Amino acid sequence: MELINYVVRRLALIIPTLLGASLVMFVLTTLIPGDPALMRLGNFATAEQLKSLREEMGLDKPPYERYVLYLGGLVRGDMGRSWRTGNLVLDDLQARLPMSLELGVCSMLLAIAIGIPIGVWGAASKDSVVDYGGKAYGILGVAMPLFWGGLVLVYLFYFKFGIAPAPTGRIDMLVSPPTHLTGSYLLDSLLTGDLEAFLSSAAHLVLPVITLAFVTGASIARMTYTSMRKVLASQFIQVSHAYGISPRAIVYKFALKNALMPVVTLIGLQVGFLIGGVVLVEVVFSLPGIGRYAVESLLVNDFAPVQGFVLLVLVVYLLINLLVDLLYSVLNPQVHNG
Amino acid sequence: MPTAVTRRRFMGQTLGVIGGTMVSGPLLPLLAEAAKRKQVLRVAVERDFESLRPDMSAGYTNFMLKRLIYTTALLWGTKQRPDGTLTYDLNTIEPLLLTAYKVSDDRQLIEFTLRPNAKFANGDPLHAPALKEAYAWLFANGGSGGNQLKVNGVPNAEHIEAVDDVTLRLHLDRPVAWGLYGNALLGTSIVHAKEIMKHATADDPYGLKWLETKTIASGPFVIETWQKGSMMSLVPNPHAVQPSTLERIILQVVPDASTRRIVLERGDVDFAMQISTKDIPDLRKASGVKVTSYPSSRGWWFGMTWRKEPFNNMHFRRAMAWAMPYETLLQVVTQGLAERLRSCVPNNISGYVEELWPYETNLEKAREELAQVQVPEGFTVTVPVSAGDLFDEEATVLIKESLAKLGITLSIQKMPTGQKRTLLTNKQVDMAVYDWRPWTPDAGYFIHWNWLPDSFWNCWSYVNPEAQTLGYETITMATGAPERQAKLRRFQEIVNGDIGLIPLVSEFENVVTRENVQGYVSYPDGIPVLAKLSLE
Numbered sequence: 001m002e003l004i005n006y007v008v009r010r011l012a013l014i015i016p017t018l019l020g021a022s023l024v025m026f027v028l029t030t031l032i033p034g035d036p037a038l039m040r041l042g043n044f045a046t047a048e049q050l051k052s053l054r055e056e057m058g059l060d061k062p063p064y065e066r067y068v069l070y071l072g073g074l075v076r077g078d079m080g081r082s083w084r085t086g087n088l089v090l091d092d093l094q095a096r097l098p099m100s101l102e103l104g105v106c107s108m109l110l111a112i113a114i115g116i117p118i119g120v121w122g123a124a125s126k127d128s129v130v131d132y133g134g135k136a137y138g139i140l141g142v143a144m145p146l147f148w149g150g151l152v153l154v155y156l157f158y159f160k161f162g163i164a165p166a167p168t169g170r171i172d173m174l175v176s177p178p179t180h181l182t183g184s185y186l187l188d189s190l191l192t193g194d195l196e197a198f199l200s201s202a203a204h205l206v207l208p209v210i211t212l213a214f215v216t217g218a219s220i221a222r223m224t225y226t227s228m229r230k231v232l233a234s235q236f237i238q239v240s241h242a243y244g245i246s247p248r249a250i251v252y253k254f255a256l257k258n259a260l261m262p263v264v265t266l267i268g269l270q271v272g273f274l275i276g277g278v279v280l281v282e283v284v285f286s287l288p289g290i291g292r293y294a295v296e297s298l299l300v301n302d303f304a305p306v307q308g309f310v311l312l313v314l315v316v317y318l319l320i321n322l323l324v325d326l327l328y329s330v331l332n333p334q335v336h337n338g
Numbered sequence: 339m340p341t342a343v344t345r346r347r348f349m350g351q352t353l354g355v356i357g358g359t360m361v362s363g364p365l366l367p368l369l370a371e372a373a374k375r376k377q378v379l380r381v382a383v384e385r386d387f388e389s390l391r392p393d394m395s396a397g398y399t400n401f402m403l404k405r406l407i408y409t410t411a412l413l414w415g416t417k418q419r420p421d422g423t424l425t426y427d428l429n430t431i432e433p434l435l436l437t438a439y440k441v442s443d444d445r446q447l448i449e450f451t452l453r454p455n456a457k458f459a460n461g462d463p464l465h466a467p468a469l470k471e472a473y474a475w476l477f478a479n480g481g482s483g484g485n486q487l488k489v490n491g492v493p494n495a496e497h498i499e500a501v502d503d504v505t506l507r508l509h510l511d512r513p514v515a516w517g518l519y520g521n522a523l524l525g526t527s528i529v530h531a532k533e534i535m536k537h538a539t540a541d542d543p544y545g546l547k548w549l550e551t552k553t554i555a556s557g558p559f560v561i562e563t564w565q566k567g568s569m570m571s572l573v574p575n576p577h578a579v580q581p582s583t584l585e586r587i588i589l590q591v592v593p594d595a596s597t598r599r600i601v602l603e604r605g606d607v608d609f610a611m612q613i614s615t616k617d618i619p620d621l622r623k624a625s626g627v628k629v630t631s632y633p634s635s636r637g638w639w640f641g642m643t644w645r646k647e648p649f650n651n652m653h654f655r656r657a658m659a660w661a662m663p664y665e666t667l668l669q670v671v672t673q674g675l676a677e678r679l680r681s682c683v684p685n686n687i688s689g690y691v692e693e694l695w696p697y698e699t700n701l702e703k704a705r706e707e708l709a710q711v712q713v714p715e716g717f718t719v720t721v722p723v724s725a726g727d728l729f730d731e732e733a734t735v736l737i738k739e740s741l742a743k744l745g746i747t748l749s750i751q752k753m754p755t756g757q758k759r760t761l762l763t764n765k766q767v768d769m770a771v772y773d774w775r776p777w778t779p780d781a782g783y784f785i786h787w788n789w790l791p792d793s794f795w796n797c798w799s800y801v802n803p804e805a806q807t808l809g810y811e812t813i814t815m816a817t818g819a820p821e822r823q824a825k826l827r828r829f830q831e832i833v834n835g836d837i838g839l840i841p842l843v844s845e846f847e848n849v850v851t852r853e854n855v856q857g858y859v860s861y862p863d864g865i866p867v868l869a870k871l872s873l874e
Contacts, residue, residue, distance in 0.1 A: 035760040040394055041482055046794060052480050085566070086389045086550025095566055151596065159600045166606035167597050168590045169568045173380055173606075177565065286592040288386075288567030296385060296593070299726070300397075301756035 003329070010322050017318060018311060019071075025310050026070060029303040030063045036301045040083050057083065070307075079311070080304030084297055089308035093290055097312070098183025099170060100278050100289035106205060107212035108274060112267065114217035119224025119263075123232060124251045134221055141218020146277045150211040150284035157207060165203045167285040172200045208285045212277050216270050223266045227259035234258075260331055268324030275313050377585040377873055379855070382592040382607040386567045390553040391546060392527035393481025398612065399589075401524055401865045406559040406572055406587065408527035409579060411435050411450055411469070413867075414519060416859050423630050424859040428688060428779060428817075431519060435464065435528070435579055437504075445513035445816065446491075448521075450506045457577035458530045459555040464577075466500035468532070472556075473498050475531035479544040486525030489786070491517045515817045516778045523777050524863065530554035558582045558869035567591060582869040602850060603627060608873065609851045611866075614728060615675055618848050626853050631675055632860035634847040636775040637684035638729060639839035640737065643768050644799045648717075653710040655837040659697040660704035663740045668843055671732045676843040682789070682833040684774070685844035687862075688817060689781025689826035694834045695841055701743055708744055718747040719769050722762075724755040730771050733842065737771070762797040772797070772839065777863040781826045782812040789833065798839070805832040 037053040054060050058069065073080060079089035122134030157164035170185050171177055178189035178197040185201035188194075231237065232255050240250050279291030294309035383399040392408050415430025433439060438451040456464040474495035476483030491510030492498065499507040510517055520526070530553070537548030555561070558580060559572040572587045590607065592598045595614045602610035603624050613621065622629045640662060648654040668676055679685050680695035721738075724730045731752070738748040748769070761767050774795065776784040788795045790809050808829040815822035833839075847864050854874045859867060 032754075032757060035756065035763075038760055038763060039756040046485055049480055049482070049485060084388050085386070086391070086547065092566070154597065154600065159604060162604070166601045166604065168382065168592050168601055168606065169565075173569065173588050173590055174378075283593050284597060286568075286590070286594070286597060288565070288591065292593065293567060299754045299756070301754060301760075 003326075007322070007326070010325070014315065014318050018314060021314050022071065022074065022307065022311060023067070025307045026063075026067050029306065030066075032301070032303075035059075036083055036303070039300050039302075074311075079308035082297060082302050082305045084300055084302040084305070089304050092293060092305060093308055093312055095183070096288055096290045096293050099185075099287055100282070100291060102184045102186060103205065103208055103212070103281065103287065103289060104271075104274050104278055106209045107216060107277075108267070108270070110209055110213035111216035111220055111270070114213060115220025116224050116263065118217070118221040119226075120228055120251065120256060120259075122221070123225045123228030123259075124247075124255075126229075134225060138218050138222040138225070141215050142222070144215060146211060146215055147280045147284060149214060150208070150281055153207045153211055154284065164207050165200070167204075167207065169286045169288065170201055170204055171197060172204070175200045177201075204285075208281045208287060211281050211284075212274060215277065216274055219270060219273075220263060220266060224259065224263050227262050228255060231255045231259045257331065261328065264324055264327050264331065268321045271320045272317055275317070377583055378588065379584050379586070379609065379868060379871055379873060380588045380590065380607040381609045381868065382598040382601055382611060383589050384591075384593060384595070384598070384612045386591050387564070387570055387589070389550045390561075391481070391549050392524070392529055393476055393479055393483040398865070399591075401863070402611070402868065403570070403589070404524050404527055405557065405865055405867050406869060407553060407555040407557045407561065408524075408529065409434050409557045410523070410526050410528065411521045412439065412519070413522045414861060419632075423632070424857070425632060426779070426859065426861050428519070431522075435469075439518065441518055445517060446510045448508040448510065448518055450508075452504045452506065453579055454504055456579050458533075459560045459575045459577055460530070460533070461577065462530065462533070462554070463503070464528070464556055464579075465503040466506040467503070468530070469506050469528060470495075470498045470500040471531035472528045473526070475529060475534065475544065476526070479546060483525045483527065486520065486523055490514055490520035490523075490526070513814045513816070515782045515813060515815060515822070516780055520778060524865065528556045530556065559587060562586070578869075580869075583872045584869065587868055599850075602852065605852060607852075608855050609866075609868075609871070613848065613850045615671075615673055615845075615848065616728070618675055618850070619673055621850055628851050628853045628855065630849045630851075630858065631846040632849065633677065633686045634775070634845060634860070634864060635684040635687045635779050635862060636773060636845050636847070636864065637679050638733065638771060638773045638842045638845065639679070639682075640842060641767070641770055641772040641798050641839050642837075643765070644801065645765065646768070648711050648713050649768055651711050652837070653707045654713070656697075657704045657707035657711070657744065658741075659837050659840050660700045660707065661740050661744055662697070662699060662840055662842065663736050664699050664842065666699075666736055667733050671729055671736065672843055672845060675848060676845045679841035679844040681830050681841055682838045683781040683784045683826075683830060684776060687776060687779040687781055687784070689812075689823060691827050691830050694827075694830050697840070699740075701740075704744055713746070715745075716747065717745065718749055720749045720751050721770050722758045722767055723750050723752050723771070724758050725752045727755065729845070730773070733771050763794065765797055765799055767797060771842070775864060779862040780817060781830075782809075782815075782817075782822070785809040785826075785829065786813055789829075789838070800833070800836070800838050802832060802836060802838075805829050805836075808832075 037050050037057055037059060041049055041053060058066055070080065077090065082089055082092055085092055118134045118137060122131045125131055154167050158167060165172060175196055178185055178194045179192050181188045181191055185197060189198035189201060237250060237255055240254055278289060279295055282289045282292040290309055294306050297305035385397060385399050387403045388400050392404055413432040413434050414426040414428065415432050416424050417427035419425055435452055435456055436450050437453055440449040452466055458464050473487060476487060477495045491512055491514035492508050493511045497509040499509065501507060533554045534545040534549055537545040555575050558575055558578040560575045562571040562573045564570045568591055570589045574582055592601060598610040599613055599617050601607050605626060618629055621627050642649040642655060642658060644650045664678060668678060677685065680692045681690055683690055721734055723734050734750055738750065741748055774788060787793055789800060790796065790806055791801065808825045812822055812825050847860055849858055855871055856874055857871045859870055
């Protein structure tokens with residue numbers, strides 16, 4: 001019951017957070033002096049046309065009125081319309097979200113699969129090659145700019161060696177995308193048994209996922225290493241050694257479980273970084289996700305998609321952090337949420 | 339007995355799957371399709387196509403798409419340059435939808451004779467009444483198409499007359515120099531108005547929402563598939579008035595310029611749009627890649643406001659003109675892929691006069707001029723720059739360096755292009771690098787948009803009654819008339835004398851394709867007509 005109350009309270013907190021974020025976003029986009037109507041009409045606009053389009057787009061109304069209208073729309077699930085694509089922002093985000101989720105989830109899974117083992121092995125075998133290699137990776141991964149990393153991978157594996165597919169989107173130009181079920185090409189091609197689409201879309205994900213996972217995994221590796229070193233130096237581990245328990249069991253059964261708490265926290269926080277990274281990786285690899293949608297919209301003063309993107313990302317971020325908090329009590333029953 | 343899952347086996351299998359998909363993923367479809375890919379043109383474009391509305395401005399990629407799915411009544415003619423490449427010819431016209439055209443002696447009546455059996459992609463007739471409806475729709479919805487028709491001299495839909503199925507008359511309210519070939523501009527793209535209006539609602543009286551994503555083509559291609567934000571595939575319109583040899587066109591969105599470059603070099607696309615000028619010298623040496631540079635009318639100037647001191651002081655303006663690093667801009671920023679611009683109208687258009695600009699880089703003369711102006715100590719000017727526009731960014735930095743030697747500080751403010759445009763059109767900019775490309779290659783057309791008191795792009799608030807009277811006069815005169823040329827020359831003498839704008843460079847249009855791509859024509863608007871291309 002206590003847990004349910006906690007979850008309900010946390011979920012309820014999302015509403016004022018979103019309200020605040022929507023207000024900040026609205027104020028910021030209002031302060032930017034660009035004129036969406038001018039962008040829409042282009043160089044050959046006349047003053048009358050601009051006036052008429054501004055009225056049509058509601059830009060002639062005072063900002064507070066536009067904000068109230070925007071909030072009213074949000075309550076009805078209407079995030080506004082993108083003048084650039086002509087679609088409802090919600091539809092555009094729905095169409096692009098599966099791509100970003102596919103990339104984000106695969107990257108996070110790979111980052112965890114790389115980061116935790118490297119951190120654990122490095123901590124368990126101090127001053128070994130694995131230890132130094134892990135530390136070097138931790139520094140390199142954190143220091144490497146994502147954009148640059150993606151370009152280097154493209155240069156090497158696509159341009160130089162020719163083993164990766166062209167970074168031109170989710171699937172090869174000459175392969176038909178799978179039948180739309182979930183929007184994820186990997187899932188949809190598996191569910192429909194479309195092997196050609198699966199192989200092509202999986203191949204197109206490899207480099208973007210490695211780019212994101214390399215950087216995200218480095219932070220996880222560093223945190224795992226530090227946390228493991230601390231746990232391995234603690235008294236109960238020394239007692240376990242004295243009892244003659246195998247070092248393997250000590251590391252994987254006792255130490256790792258205790259060391260995972262801060263790592264889980266970090267993974268939750270890394271979601272924010274991952275979303276930022278997705279924006280850059282989507283540009284380098286020409287992936288049509290929500291990050292690129294927001295950036296391209298921002299560049300042409302199409303603000304409704306930017307506001308929609310920020311709200312969506314915020315919701316995802318808050319929900320994942322709630323999930324992380326709930327995971328604490330699973331990992332350590334002594335932790336009580338409430 | 340099931341095999342035990344060990345860490346080593348799991349890692350091995352995972353790496354195997356990753357490696358396998360990397361190799362087989364791209365290979366399988368390519369092998370399967372290689373045999374059947376003959377006239378399939380693959381083009382890497384910078385951004386998505388956004389909207390199918392022909393009446394709105396939506397960027398270069400969108401303009402290119404419009405040339406594929408919509409026809410205009412006519413197009414500029416083509417001529418061969420000495421090197422064998424093709425460019426537009428203002429003296430001839432390609433009558434796309436027409437079999438003939440006539441212009442009355444007073445140049446206020448233009449009569450089109452349409453192809454008798456022209457059709458939209460759905461088989462509906464594209465006859466004179468349909469063309470009139472299309473133009474009337476452009477007027478009615480208040481977008482840029484109707485405005486373009488007005489600029490061409492047709493004030494409203496009542497001035498368009500469908501005489502019979504093949505004869506359409508445009509009654510101009512005044513003779514306009516570009517009245518005929520203004521009908522080649524994208525703004526006058528022909529839509530299926532009757533079909534669009536079937537989707538009109540009370541909230542959307544012109545069916546614009548439907549037209550954002552759906553249309554009935556009148557051009558050489560129709561949309562086969564459109565994956566938003568990713569790619570578009572087009573196939574030939576069975577009713578195209580001028581069929582293409584291409585069997586399919588695939589437009590792939592590749593937002594990063596360096597990625598567009600390498601996919602072209604690897605041969606994964608045939609044509610890469612908007613390649614960075616910095617990459618051109620290297621691409622000229624790349625195997626299998628063809629780079630062709632065409633002179634263009636896209637000009638770059640340095641603008642200064644006339645609305646306040648010291649910018650409106652002639653000594654200050656002369657000082658700026660002497661201080662510009664012209665050759666450095668040409669060699670460093672454009673890598674030599676441009677030519678000096680020497681007037682207040684763009685180069686490579688009818689009416690441009692080169693010998694009226696006396697200024698070269700000379701800081702001594704700049705200091706002498708500046709000494710005669712009361713410029714406060716530590717004078718600082720905020721200069722907006724379009725983020726991501728390499729010329730704007732780099733040219734402004736070089737100009738800043740040059741002006742710093744005169745004690746003037748430029749504070750560079752990077753912003754999205756839209757933001758800079760708004761500041762410019764609101765006349766809120768004191769100084770900035772300014773670019774413009776007239777889609778009709780005529781000095782009078784440029785004057786119409788930039789130099790008259792009511793010009794939308796008279797961002798610097800220029801006023802000179804003598805020059806502006808000449809400007810108005812050139813709009814209505816016949817393009818080839820010697821007296822018009824004399825007036826255009828006099829206009830440039832006056833405005834250059836006033837240092838209306840400081841001309842910097844005229845950029846080349848660099849077209850980067852695979853070697854087997856043939857048939858590119860450079861048009862005044864710089865928009866590729868992909869339907870004219872073929873693969874050898």
